[in-house]
Amino acid sequence: MSGRAILGALDLSLFKGETVALTGPSGVGKTTLLRTIAGLENSHSGTITTPPNTAMVFQEPTLLKWRSLADNLMIPLKISQEKAEHTLASVGLAGRGADFPTQLSLGQQRRLSLARAFAADPDLMLLDEPFVSLDDALADEMMGLFESLQAGSDIATLIVTHSEREAKRLASRVLVLSGSPAVLRP
Template structure:
């Protein structure tokens, strides 16, 4: 169980988040939606432990993976090494199986810049799931993809989540994405932003 209890978050003198409190159970997918600039990514950074300067408390497991808006891959390392370097204990064979699971079979030697944006997103997913996360955090993972590629990536993400069953928190501005992937949708609104009652 992931427990999030944010009492407030300030950037200087500006309070951007008010009370934001929710839990996520294992196997549950929670979508966080709201207008652009409302603070959705700030909530994700707090939940992930990247931003620790807030009032409140977050309980989360150590086994965690983050999928950012951009793939954030190591451009100077092969696809296989992008998995091996970030997942201790993963074998080269395990990395190749993880790549095959996301449709990148035989691309282990390719470097990220030799892959299309869609393939880079697949590699980012492979890296996230290779570590068997108990908590998966995704920040607008389908942004800037054309509709056909976004549909493929949503289908792949659905499959991976169903197999691994992590507690999942993802931010999206697209209601259709939230309705498709999430078991529960949270709405962030107001100034400072809080969850809609």
């Protein structure tokens, strides 16, 4: 691809079970890095090794509006109705499988998107500012949900955040992406 390189030479390893926060100025390339790791961008050189199952959570919920809540879980994840119901119940939506995403508040949609990513049983979870533009109380609730979904798993997690509060609460390491082309520093 022509044009300037957004990312410079990067060396990043995540251990099983650890949560790493990725921060840095707006426009530096955090989303690009996440998308590159997820295999959604391929204009890079070098080697990226990811485990078999990677899940990505975006800022905005990515539910299919024309499908029921149960379908939103069962179709992409290929899981049973029973597991779909269990996932719905885990975010306070027990018995709502036949409803549609537009019948949920934005907060409920975001919680369901998060729970869906965990229900995919990933080895690597990539989250792009999943709690941005929520008030502190709702952000705390979402972080609590994140922690309970993550508890006991050995998922490696890379979470992009602008919030020091989020990074401190959720991550054991914080990396800063800066410069142009962008490089990582601890």
